[in-house]
Amino acid sequence: MADGKKKDEATRLVSSGRPKERPSHPVTHPPERASTILFPTYEDFTATEREFFYGRFGTRTHRAFEASIGELEAAEHVYLAPSGLAAVTLSLLAFAQPGSHILVTDSAYDPVRGYCDRFLKRMQVETEYYDPHIGSDIAGLIRENTAAILAESPGSLTFEIQDIPALGSAAKQAGVPLLVDNTWSAGVYFKPLDHGATVSIQAATKYIGGHSDCLLGTIAMNDPSAERKVANCLRQIGSNVSADDVWLAHRGLRTLAARLPVHQSNGIALARWLEARDDVVCVLHPALESHPDHELWKRDFTGATGLFGFELPPCSDKQLTAFCNALEHFGMGYSWGGFESLCIPVPVHKYRTVSPRPEPGPERGPLMRIHAGLESADDLIMDLEQAFAAFDAAGKQG
Ligand SMILES: Cc1ncc(COP(=O)(O)O)c(C=O)c1O
Structure with a gap:
């Protein structure tokens, strides 16, 4: 802004993710659907830097929404997942490997437990549940092979508030990423990345979409090593989100x-x-x-x-x-x-x-x-x- 004052969040959410360079454009990027993206020349096709190159990696619709979530979560890097549950499970998968141990709050959204107790167990990943009120005592549960800590604050069934700064500082000291399911706050009322979390996850299905008609997950972070892991996991799995759902969620985000x-x-x-x-x-x-x-x-x-x-x-x-x-x-x-x-x-x-x-x-x-x-x-x-x-x-x- 000309006077250097940071705009209020409500103002930023109304216009975030809009193209700056185009003289006229819709207020929210419409659904741009694609599998094949055509390159005008061989040089463009073989260039190392290509903004868009295959629909699975998203289109302008996805980039516009990711930019808005970056504003909301104070994050440099944002990735999308086909549901809130997938945003949590794929994030855990990005950090875990056979033989590793993860710490998951006992108050986690219950299908996350099903994923940990069945899918991750088959991958030889051990899940240990911890009391949501553990605070800085989480340090005592972190092992050599702990690959991630998952928090959900408040728990979406029992509403315990977790001490995210205390968890974040113990996690940082041990070099373990702290993942926070931030769906309840909608990203407006709590900013996990400013409070010591490595990754902030939301089911955009809930308040962001706001109209109970789309499913979508968001994964937001600033840490470059976490970003590489999440990006590689989504890419290798072949995860993709429909442009229609992204458009609906972006429309919801405006209000x-x-x-x-x-x-x-x-x-x-x-x-x-x-x-x-x-x-x-x-x-x-x-x-x-x-x-x-x-x-x-x-x-x-x-x-x-x-x-x-x-x-x-x-x-x-x-x-x-x-x-x-x-x-x-x-x-x-x-x-x-x-x-x-x-x-x-x-x-x-x-x-x-x-x-x-x-x-x-x-x-x-x-x-x-x-x-x-x-x-x-x-x-x-x-x-x-x-x-x-x-x-x-x-x-x-x-
Ligand atoms: C806290 C929390 N996280 C994640 C999810 C999963 O979201 P989705 O329904 O988009 O998979 C839910 C769904 O109820 C939830 O309550």
Whole structure:
């Protein structure tokens, strides 16, 4: 800018990744689909520096979106993967090799565990799960053959905030890359690369896409050695992302900074309302003062998005069914980050090994996960109110 002032993130997200040289162009790069890319001359075909040379490595649509994610994540290098899960699994694959050991947070998105416990195990890679609250004690778990540490903050089912700077400094001292799943913050409310992480990963499927109609993962980093490993892994595997999905995600990114404050305020309004009820056991939302990691969240994050958890009281299947079926505005379905609210039970007890959660039964109720969408908070609260009434009525029927 002429006055040298750095533009606000909302302003940068609206125009990032646009070509600077072309006099007229669409506001977001349209889907440019290609397998074959033709070169005008033999010299162009055999040149060592070729910006585009085969569709699998992307087109202008991909480069424009990657530039925008670079702005968002404060990253020099960005690669795309066909889903958020693939962004995590391919990043781990880039660093692991037969005989190596990786450290994965116990709060990781559960399909990541399936990948580690089955696929990586077949590749003779040992996965050790660690308590998400481990902080600098992670140093005690790092071995000679530790190839990567994976964090997810907050955990997308149980919402522990991890001490990323502490993990980052232990990882750096040992020369091990720290990978962070940054999907919850959408990259707007937390910048892992500025807090000691080597790689920041997002499921752009969620808030970036924002409309529940595309699947995409982003892998962002500054470290040149990490960049080489990730680039080679994606290239050798033959990973590719459709230009249509990239275009949809880029379109979503344009309004990200405007959408998130609504997800944030709706999420906090619902969480506070739930917390005030006698029939809610607890609410897991890092922006609430009652959350055990609230101070850590305040230290490292600049805001909250709309995903959080709460525990119902011990109940029968009939009551849980009545609660879910009574909801009108909250959909029941996987994923999150779209404009619509969602509410589902999450069977966390099935996944944990290091920091177990008890199974719902006579002592504990089911853990529910809410994604607060862009509807009116009052309507969402009324919807929950009548779902609790249905829950009570089903309890009285026995
Ligand atoms: C934290 C987190 N990371 C990654 C993913 C995977 O994203 P995708 O559905 O795009 O594979 C999810 C999906 O729910 C998630 O919650």
